[in-house]
Amino acid sequence: MPQADAITTDRSRAALLALSADMAAEGAMLIQRVLPAAPDAYRQWEHYPEGDAIDPDSRARWFYHAHPPEQRAEGEHGHFHVFLPLSAFDGVEPLFLPKKEDAxxxxxxxxxxxDCDGLPTSWMTVNQWVTDEYVMPAEAIIDRLDHLVLDRAGEKAGMEKVGQWLTLALRSCRIDIAAILRERDARLAAIDPRDTDHEILSARRFSLD
Incomplete structure (x- = not known):
């Protein structure tokens, strides 16, 4: 890793740890800020927040949800999905287009x-059928990671710190994100993007080491 990139990553990690400490001091960790206050109000498959959290500046977005227990890994509670807007890829040819015309x-x-303790466990990429998105080449996404800003995503719902945390996490783990995106492309070269037998295409343990 070039020295400048290493310094940026170290600063992002320090900021991520500081933000996590601030959130803990406020008495609400990341997942607690996303889910309904009443436990019985939480619903599988629902997007939290409703309508997704969209940054008004970058137009990047995130949402959190959970699959039914039989479709989760052992100990998993749920997961975030993070997206860039298609407009960030002007001039780039998608590898695959969505199935729905109104996607x-x-x-x-x-x-x-x-996990169920509210701690991050692993990054992942998914097959196209999971999100029905515009699949862009890994290198095009990697080139835009530094512009993936979620700092104001969810601010209307009081969730802006979640977006800030995700922004710092993505920057802190940039090497791992790049690796799983390249692995995803290698898998997509060998499988059908609509094949439901293939869901998770690549993964890396969440680590700040």
């Missing part, structure tokens, strides 16, 4: 799994 114009960057 949301987004490009999936990565998912981040969380």
């Amino acid at each position: 949301v114009k987004v490009v999936h960057v990565a998912g981040l799994n969380f």
